[in-house]
Amino acid sequence: xxxxxxxxxELKAMVVDSIKKEITAFANSDGGKxxxxxxxxxxxxxxxxxxxxxxxxxxxxRDAIKPDLTMFLHYDTLEIEGKHMVVIDIQRGTExxxxxxxxxxxxxxxxVRQGYSSVPATxxxxxxxxxxxxGDRYEKMRSLVQELTFQITExxxxxxxxxxxxxxxxxxxxxxxxxxxxxxxxxxxxxCMHTIKVAVFQDTDQSIFKDRHEFTGSLMQQLNDVYSYIxxxxxxxxxxxxLRRVDTRDYPEVAVRETLLNVLVxxxxxxxxxxxxxxxxxxxxxVSVGGLxxxxxxxxxxxxxxxxxxxNLANVxxxxxxxxxxxxxxxxxxxxxxxxxxxxxxxxxxxAFKITLPNINYNVEQKPTDSVVSHEGRIIDFVxxxxxxxxVDVEVExxxxxxxxxxxxxxxxxxxxxxQYGKGKSSKYILPY
Numbered sequence: 001x002x003x004x005x006x007x008x009x010e011l012k013a014m015v016v017d018s019i020k021k022e023i024t025a026f027a028n029s030d031g032g033k034x035x036x037x038x039x040x041x042x043x044x045x046x047x048x049x050x051x052x053x054x055x056x057x058x059x060x061x062r063d064a065i066k067p068d069l070t071m072f073l074h075y076d077t078l079e080i081e082g083k084h085m086v087v088i089d090i091q092r093g094t095e096x097x098x099x100x101x102x103x104x105x106x107x108x109x110x111x112v113r114q115g116y117s118s119v120p121a122t123x124x125x126x127x128x129x130x131x132x133x134x135g136d137r138y139e140k141m142r143s144l145v146q147e148l149t150f151q152i153t154e155x156x157x158x159x160x161x162x163x164x165x166x167x168x169x170x171x172x173x174x175x176x177x178x179x180x181x182x183x184x185x186x187x188x189x190x191x192c193m194h195t196i197k198v199a200v201f202q203d204t205d206q207s208i209f210k211d212r213h214e215f216t217g218s219l220m221q222q223l224n225d226v227y228s229y230i231x232x233x234x235x236x237x238x239x240x241x242x243l244r245r246v247d248t249r250d251y252p253e254v255a256v257r258e259t260l261l262n263v264l265v266x267x268x269x270x271x272x273x274x275x276x277x278x279x280x281x282x283x284x285x286x287v288s289v290g291g292l293x294x295x296x297x298x299x300x301x302x303x304x305x306x307x308x309x310x311x312n313l314a315n316v317x318x319x320x321x322x323x324x325x326x327x328x329x330x331x332x333x334x335x336x337x338x339x340x341x342x343x344x345x346x347x348x349x350x351x352a353f354k355i356t357l358p359n360i361n362y363n364v365e366q367k368p369t370d371s372v373v374s375h376e377g378r379i380i381d382f383v384x385x386x387x388x389x390x391x392v393d394v395e396v397e398x399x400x401x402x403x404x405x406x407x408x409x410x411x412x413x414x415x416x417x418x419x420q421y422g423k424g425k426s427s428k429y430i431l432p433y
Contacts, residue, residue, distance in 0.1 A: 002042055003042040008031065010035070012036050012038070013040075015036060020061070020100055021111050021118050022118050023090055024065055024098050026092075026113060026118075027096070028092075028097050028098055031089075033089055036088070037083065047084055050085070057088060058073070064101055067180065068178060072093050073090055074088070075088055105126060105142060127144070130144075138270040139173075139313055140183070140312065142180050142181070149191070150185075150218070152220045152221045183269065187218070187269060189218055192217060192219060193272075195214050196222050196276075197214045197274045198215065198229060198276075199277070201281070202376070202377055203281050210417075226277070227260055231253075234250050236248065236249050236250075248360055249360070249361075252337065255357050259329075260286070263288040266308065267289050267290055268309060275287065281359065282362040286354065286357075287352055289351065291349055291351050333357075344358065379397075383430060390425075392425070416432060419432045
């Protein structure tokens, strides 16, 4: 009997660490046979104890290769010319990709068979294997990153006195049955790669830009940080009903909250583009990546029908009390605008879902004059370049009196465009972000 290496045959004279690589490659490809006790040139050298060799390899596979591959391996012993060799028959696994545990789901840990060699798989091949095995649902797939931390998410669970251990993580499907983190876990970890970009504009178009920020971290971190950022710019407009003062915020807090949650829960995380939020003088636009799911149209959404793209993520948010019954978000936003004379606008495309919240307190008659907008823009530019501005700086910049400069700065503080530090002539004014 002659032995020769091929795409489905690998020869090893003895048990070495690289055997893990060969077994992983066969399991990720079309299977194959590994002969222990045969040199590369086909010479049979045998092993001292076939049973001990088989047990050593079995323990190595059980401890070093993930997911569990033992059921796809069959061991046999051959005797040729009085020499014993161990033959491992490796089948193609059903939970590909298999990987060396210490290396993780990365090219250096995932191998495939290429010709007579076992080589690292590319990221594209790894993702394709995960998709074939786990299905198309992004949140259910195994994460390519397995070194994850959950400080913010753990804090959110702790605040609500909800346990967040390995048992709960499996129940919530952050961990699969093999103890491997899913993409849902990645989204809730500090290693989350998806972001939200927020831009603030001076007026009703993009001609005068005020600020922008990209929010990173776990989805819990982004939820809290983005809401705080928006809330800081959600101004209050005071009116009087006889002697009673009535305060109205530009945007109902419920509407902002539900819209932001909608962006996070229904987003298509299989697309790497960032979610976008644009804040204008008269409106706030939320653009979520991923359009409506097949079979659902805008009319269905408006009457409360909800088919959730990320069911497991929605379940986590439900457990934390962040969302209630599915499909109630749009209804809450609509109710928040009842009696205001303003109405939200929803637009959809094949790859995006956009909700526009109108500013309740904005109307054309109250729109500031072009000269005021220009002056405020120049002051903001000055602060961005110099960190702060004083009343004297404004006097010099515009050639105006001390009282006019004070009124201009006070008006910007009231609008939330500046923050005042100190009192009197020595006061400094900085940006609120």
